Amino acid sequence: MAGVYVHIPFCKQKCTYCDFHFSTSFENYRQKMIDAMVSEIESQVDYLVGKEVNTIYFGGGTPSLLTRIELYRIMDSISKNFTIPHDAEISLEANPDDIDAQTLEDWKSVGVNRLSVGLQSFKQEDLDWMNRAHSRDEALVCIDLIQSAGIENITVDLMYGLPNLSIDEWKSHVQTVIGFNIPHISAYCLTIEDKTALETMVRRGKVVPANEDQQSEQFELLVELLLENGFEHYEISNFGKKGFESKHNSNYWKGEWYLGIGPSAHSFNGISRSWNIANNKQYIKAIEKGQEFSELEVLTKEDRFNECVLTGLRTSSGLSLERLQSITDVPSEFHTNCEDFMAKKWMQSREGVLTLTREGRLRADYIASALFVLK
Numbered sequence: 001m002a003g004v005y006v007h008i009p010f011c012k013q014k015c016t017y018c019d020f021h022f023s024t025s026f027e028n029y030r031q032k033m034i035d036a037m038v039s040e041i042e043s044q045v046d047y048l049v050g051k052e053v054n055t056i057y058f059g060g061g062t063p064s065l066l067t068r069i070e071l072y073r074i075m076d077s078i079s080k081n082f083t084i085p086h087d088a089e090i091s092l093e094a095n096p097d098d099i100d101a102q103t104l105e106d107w108k109s110v111g112v113n114r115l116s117v118g119l120q121s122f123k124q125e126d127l128d129w130m131n132r133a134h135s136r137d138e139a140l141v142c143i144d145l146i147q148s149a150g151i152e153n154i155t156v157d158l159m160y161g162l163p164n165l166s167i168d169e170w171k172s173h174v175q176t177v178i179g180f181n182i183p184h185i186s187a188y189c190l191t192i193e194d195k196t197a198l199e200t201m202v203r204r205g206k207v208v209p210a211n212e213d214q215q216s217e218q219f220e221l222l223v224e225l226l227l228e229n230g231f232e233h234y235e236i237s238n239f240g241k242k243g244f245e246s247k248h249n250s251n252y253w254k255g256e257w258y259l260g261i262g263p264s265a266h267s268f269n270g271i272s273r274s275w276n277i278a279n280n281k282q283y284i285k286a287i288e289k290g291q292e293f294s295e296l297e298v299l300t301k302e303d304r305f306n307e308c309v310l311t312g313l314r315t316s317s318g319l320s321l322e323r324l325q326s327i328t329d330v331p332s333e334f335h336t337n338c339e340d341f342m343a344k345k346w347m348q349s350r351e352g353v354l355t356l357t358r359e360g361r362l363r364a365d366y367i368a369s370a371l372f373v374l375k
């Protein structure tokens with residue numbers, strides 16, 4: 001079991017909060033980018049050593065900007081170079097302004113069977129300061145278009161902790177997505193990343209971010225509403241109806257292997273992690289000239305232990321002590337810290353598996369970092 005992630009480094013415009021790798025001026029080299037990605041897929045045919053690729057994920061950037069032919073070329077190359085079972089999960093991130101009857105048919109025709117839609121907010125004022133390319137109206141109609149095209153496996157992204165987003169407005173956003181009758185929702189708290197336009201806006205006092213209490217209140221409400229409506233809270237930011245959990249992301253959290261294609265994409269094969277150059281033109285040039293286009297880090301036992309702690313504690317299936325022990329000896333301070341977290345009711349233990357309580361999930365990063373082993 002393994003995954004392929006394809007990073008499409010193009011966007012129509014730059015969202016103020018975003019620090020992902022992408023370019024907004026790509027028309028004069030988009031063909032070369034697809035050629036380079038196809039070459040990279042062919043050159044990495046041995047990376048997953050014969051494992052079945054049960055998930056393919058087009059992320060970005062904005063994969064919904066690709067034409068049918070461009071998508072087909074990438075999918076065709078993956079299919080020719082890897083073993084893809086007939087029930088593979090094939091996801092594509094789509095922005096509401098790119099969704100129409102024709103694009104939906106195009107995506108289906110190349111095998112896409114799951115759409116991840118970046119809605120973020122239903123408040124036009126938010127979409128404006130975020131510099132999103134879509135409008136509130138497009139966010140409201142796109143899910144109906146997708147369902148009418150016969151795609152049921154849909155997830156949407158929503159953001160909380162936005163400046164000036166009241167608890168009532170947040171409640172209505174969550175209720176709106178519940179009303180779409182979709183099987184999966186991801187919700188992320190707005191974070192202010194370095195060197196983004198949002199960071200400058202905050203520094204200059206143009207927007208005031210939500211405080212921690214407001215963020216926690218919105219997260220708590222989100223969990224409550226989604227649990228009441230039949231979603232399982234299976235990872236801190238992810239909620240799914242039974243059978244609709246993201247297979248691709250679940251593979252990451254379980255430590256399965258994946259191959260990343262495209263500029264800035266990461267790959268992992270159990271013993272090392274590598275990452276491609278995060279520059280479109282340099283990526284294309286390196287591939288055309290047969291030069292190195294990625295860096296590689298061999299993971300130490302401590303790296304693997306810490307990653308297992310971080311990902312395991314984020315999921316409802318939890319952190320297996322047996323899996324940790326198979327990586328390296330679990331130090332005594334780890335157990336002492338766990339007892340402390342259990343006394344605070346942030347963590348629970350059952351049959352050798354540690355999970356976070358609802359209270360603990362609000363502090364997941366702090367708890368995980370306290371349990372890390374030092375290199």
Ligand code: SF4
Binds near residue numbers: 010011014020022062
């Ligand atoms: S569309 Fe997505 S990747 Fe592109 S700038 Fe906006 S948030 Fe970033």
